[in-house]
Structures are given as C-alpha cells and as structure tokens.
Amino acid sequence: MPTRTILVASAILLVAAIAGAPLVLNEGFLRLATECLLLLTMAQMWNLLAGYAGLVSLGHQVFIAFGAYALFLTSGWLEVTPIWVLPVAPLVAGAVAAIIAFPLFRLRDAYFSIAMWVFAEIIGAFTMKSQAVGGTSGVPLATSRLIDFDWFEPTMFWLAGGLTLVTIAALYRMMTSSFGLGLMSVRDNDLAAMSVGVDVRLNRFVAFVLSAAGCGFAGALNFMGNLFIAPLAAFDVNWSVYMMFIVIIGGIGTLEGPILGVIIFFGLRELMTGPLGLSGGWYLVGLGIIAVVVMIVAPRGLWPALRDRIGVRLLDVHRAAPRPAAAAILPAASEQVTG
Amino acid sequence: MIWVETLINGALLGGLYGLLGIGLALVFGVMRVVNIAHGEFMVLSAFCAVLLANLFPQASPLLMLIPVIALSFAVGWLYQAAIVNRVVTSPDPLSPLLLTFGVSVILRNVMVEVFGADVRSLQVGELSRASLEVAGLNIGIMPLLTLVLAALLFMALQLVLRHTEFGRIVRATADRRDIVRLSGVKPDRVYNYVMGLSLALGAIGGVLLAVRSSFTPFSGAERLLIAFEVVVLGGLGSFWGALLGGIALGMAQLIGLKIDPNAGLLYAHHLFFIMLLIRPSGLVSSRV
Numbered sequence: 001m002p003t004r005t006i007l008v009a010s011a012i013l014l015v016a017a018i019a020g021a022p023l024v025l026n027e028g029f030l031r032l033a034t035e036c037l038l039l040l041t042m043a044q045m046w047n048l049l050a051g052y053a054g055l056v057s058l059g060h061q062v063f064i065a066f067g068a069y070a071l072f073l074t075s076g077w078l079e080v081t082p083i084w085v086l087p088v089a090p091l092v093a094g095a096v097a098a099i100i101a102f103p104l105f106r107l108r109d110a111y112f113s114i115a116m117w118v119f120a121e122i123i124g125a126f127t128m129k130s131q132a133v134g135g136t137s138g139v140p141l142a143t144s145r146l147i148d149f150d151w152f153e154p155t156m157f158w159l160a161g162g163l164t165l166v167t168i169a170a171l172y173r174m175m176t177s178s179f180g181l182g183l184m185s186v187r188d189n190d191l192a193a194m195s196v197g198v199d200v201r202l203n204r205f206v207a208f209v210l211s212a213a214g215c216g217f218a219g220a221l222n223f224m225g226n227l228f229i230a231p232l233a234a235f236d237v238n239w240s241v242y243m244m245f246i247v248i249i250g251g252i253g254t255l256e257g258p259i260l261g262v263i264i265f266f267g268l269r270e271l272m273t274g275p276l277g278l279s280g281g282w283y284l285v286g287l288g289i290i291a292v293v294v295m296i297v298a299p300r301g302l303w304p305a306l307r308d309r310i311g312v313r314l315l316d317v318h319r320a321a322p323r324p325a326a327a328a329i330l331p332a333a334s335e336q337v338t339g
Numbered sequence: 340m341i342w343v344e345t346l347i348n349g350a351l352l353g354g355l356y357g358l359l360g361i362g363l364a365l366v367f368g369v370m371r372v373v374n375i376a377h378g379e380f381m382v383l384s385a386f387c388a389v390l391l392a393n394l395f396p397q398a399s400p401l402l403m404l405i406p407v408i409a410l411s412f413a414v415g416w417l418y419q420a421a422i423v424n425r426v427v428t429s430p431d432p433l434s435p436l437l438l439t440f441g442v443s444v445i446l447r448n449v450m451v452e453v454f455g456a457d458v459r460s461l462q463v464g465e466l467s468r469a470s471l472e473v474a475g476l477n478i479g480i481m482p483l484l485t486l487v488l489a490a491l492l493f494m495a496l497q498l499v500l501r502h503t504e505f506g507r508i509v510r511a512t513a514d515r516r517d518i519v520r521l522s523g524v525k526p527d528r529v530y531n532y533v534m535g536l537s538l539a540l541g542a543i544g545g546v547l548l549a550v551r552s553s554f555t556p557f558s559g560a561e562r563l564l565i566a567f568e569v570v571v572l573g574g575l576g577s578f579w580g581a582l583l584g585g586i587a588l589g590m591a592q593l594i595g596l597k598i599d600p601n602a603g604l605l606y607a608h609h610l611f612f613i614m615l616l617i618r619p620s621g622l623v624s625s626r627v
Contacts, residue, residue: 109432113373113436114563117560118564118608122605125604129599241440245441281449282448284445288441288442289445292422292438295426295434295438295441296426299426299429299434
C-alpha cells in the first residue's frame, strides 16, 4: 500500500477518533487528553526550531505567555467569547517573535538560547509589575460568563485536537517541500546550504516566527481551559523544560519523536504521581534522568533508534537515495564521456 | 552622595558577580560548553555550607568554604568524567547545552525534594553588619572583603593559567584538543580538572552570595543568568573583562533597586539586553 494511502487513512481515523472522543471519555480523561495534545503541539513547535532550524530556545515560555495574555486581554476588551478571538494569540506571539528575531539572530548556539531566556525573564518581570495585566496575582478570563459550560470541555478538546492535527499535517507538508529541505540543509551545514543558494536567515526567521505562533496558540488554549492566568504559571521555565524533554526523549528532528515523547511524558507522570504517589519534583527528576540517559545513549532520541530496529516509517520526510538502477546508469554514462 | 554610595556598593557586589561568571567562562573557554547547570551547582554548594554550619555551630560559617570548595571540586571532576565528557566532542554544538540543561533540572528538583523550597541564608553574625566609614560613605566590610577575594582569585587564576605547566596544558587543550594528544595529554582528564576548578570557583561565589542574600532551590536559574551575562558583557576569554562585566551588572542592579525597590534583577537584565543590541559583534567575538 503506498504511503500516501496509509497517511490519508490514518488521518481520517484520527479525525474520527478526536471527533468522537468526548462522547466516550469522561471529563477528567478529556482534560488530560487536551493537555497532552496541547503539549504535543508545543513540543512540535519547539522541535521545528531546535530539530529543523538548529536553534534551541530556553525562553519559549514567553510566546506561550504572549499568546495567552493576548487572548485574555482582547477577549476582555471586545467582550466576545474567547473562542472568536483565538486567532489573536498566534498573531501576537508571531509578531513578537518577528521583532525580537532581529537582535537575537545575531547570536548563535548557546548565546541565542540564553538570550531568549533573559528576554522571557524581562517580559515576565514587566508583566508582574504591570497592574494593567493583573500584576503578580494574574487575571481571570473576563468573558467566562459567555462560555457555554455544557460544551466547554469537549470544545477545548476539539480545538486542541484540531490544532495538533493541523500542526502535524502542516509540518509534514512543509518538511517535504523545498522550504523544509532548505531548513534541514541549514541545520546540517549552513555554509554548504548558503553556497547552493539557500537563504539561511530567512529560513531561520520563518521557522522562529511559526514556532512562536504555534506556541502562542497552544498556550492561549491551555490558559483558556484554566479560565485564569498568572505570570508565575505563564512564564514558568518549566514550559521549555517540558518541550525540550519531550523532543529529546522522543527524537529531535523527527515528526514522530514528539508524539512518542508525549506518550512517555504523560505515561510517566500518571504512573509516578498516581500509583507510586511521588511528588511533582521527583517526577521531573525521573524525567530528567531519562532525558540525560537518552542523550548519552541515543543522542538522536528513542524514535530514530526504534525506527531503525523495526523498520517502520510513519511521517518520514527523508528523501530516498537514488535507486540502484539509476545509480548503475551513471557510471556507464561517465565511461562513455571519458572513453 | 547616596548615589556615590550606591555605585560603590554596586562595584563591590560586582566582584561577587565576577566570581559567579568566572567558572562559567573557564569551562566555555576551554571546552566550548556552556554549563547550564552551573547555577544549580552554586546553590548546591550554598546548601552544603548551610548544612555544615548547622553541624558545627561554634565555627565561623566562612570556614565552611574550605570543605565546600574541596567537595565542589570533586563533584565537578565526577560530573565532567561521568556525563559531560560523553558529549563534549559531539559534532552537534547543541548536545552539551541540552545535556547540562537536563542536569540542571534534575539537580533543582532533587534540591527541592531534599531540602524543601524554603528560603535559606547563611548567617555570619557581626561580620555581615560591620561597615567602614570613609569620607562620609558607608561601606560594608563583607562586600569589601568579597571584592578583594575576587580580585585575588582572578589574579591567581591568571597566574596559574599563564605560568604553570597545568596552565599551559589547559591552554593547549583549549586551542587544539586533537594535537595535545601527541604530547601525551589526555584532553578528557584536563577537562575533568577544569570542570572541578570551575565548580570550586562557583562554590566560592555561591557561598558568598548566600551570605549576602537568601536563596531557594530555584535560585540556580537566576545565578546562571547573572554568570552568563557577566561572561558575555566582559567579553569571552578575558578574566578581567569578567570582573568588569560583573561590576557593571552589580551597579546596574543596585541603581535599579534605588529607583524601584522590587525590581530584582530587571535592570541587570536590561543592561545585558541593551549591550546585546548595540554591541553584538564585539560581545560575541570569542577567542579561538
């Protein structure tokens, strides 16, 4: 069966599963599933930047916060149901990324990572000082009375599911396009990429803005589900920690990696904080140890290691090498030329 | 007059900040790794000092620096040998960054679970309140001692790196990791000592900072950001630059606190960010 058919079939199955899940799952499970999907989207966005554009951001929480605050404030000013102002979240987060990219892109590697972190700290400090956005105590969702609470959880789940599917589909489409090829060539060797005419800065810029916009969208949905936002939760560096661990454990620079990573992330959390009765701190310790061990033993992550062993390719964006038949023609042709 | 005093106190605080940065700069200079867990190791050494001070209440808490420094050196040696050396030659420059970030998350949460999230500080009694009066200015003895100690350590480090065999080996390893092997140097072992030295310097900074202000297991991130800003502001490769960078940050922070008492590190972060905007190439230029 051709890959395309499998992909279309599984996409239809997934859409059906997400559409039907709220009818089957109870509210607690639905909330957990929503959380999983949102974190998966964020991890994919972090992966787009780190795994494909080669930029590790330790301050990505700032885009989550920008998206969420943008939603809360706009919804309050316009007095409309938060769902209708959702597009504001990615727009604001993306716009902030587009502006901040100019100074930050002068920095490479660890400098970029930590400068992003400092930027997040500065914006977080300003938010805590500014009474207009609620200061340290945060703001409730002003328009929560406009929400139909009978359908709130299912709607949040559908939005999160839709966002995840669209994100993954768009990333797959992007990575199989010439833009994605350019992006990966920049990651692998920016000098070589430049020499064949790839615009390195533009590629990085687009990846950065898209990554920020996606995180803003997912962050807005996350805090909309809580009906409340406070700077300590929104600017928590743990957002970056979660995104990073999920991507590192699952497999950096692959689309399937974060999916596997999210499964491990939540599986471990439910196991450690549920039946084992451990605190959130020990859970993060456990997750950190797994991430460190994976980085040392399988630096590309678990999915690439697993894929090579079982030979299954799901959302593979690798180009196939020239077929043996085609390769056999080439030496013959060159012989003719030299002969 | 009050502003002069603020500037002087900022400079004194800057000596301490220079100490926070120097360990990070050393590791980066030698093995091109930014050790994100540096701040967490500093907090860990502060916790060790508090524990030891509680065990031996009759001894001066500053004496605890000696065992804590030795312990930090050993921890750094093991940390490098067991973990960081495995990725230090990785072709991907991001691997050490991600790995040390993972370690910092582990350390932070272990400290939260073991020591609790309460605010702690290291009490040194009279010494922390003692002050000198020079030309109508009040200058704390403890911050002054800290700056003197920082300057002495910087000088000692400079001398060791310039004029001893160990220093030559470290500099050679920093320049050409592959070539020093021809002279019988094992780069990985050099790295072990450098990381030990880095964490020992970090321990001095961490313990002295714990005397000056309180800390929690979450303070590591703040300390790392200060250390990083110090290194970048001062320019890489220059130890005296790190001291100057620390002084600039210390002044920015205290002036900020005068303007707005709960600004925290905001103004230090501002200084760093503005410098990045106006002098990026000069700041990022690294020694090769």
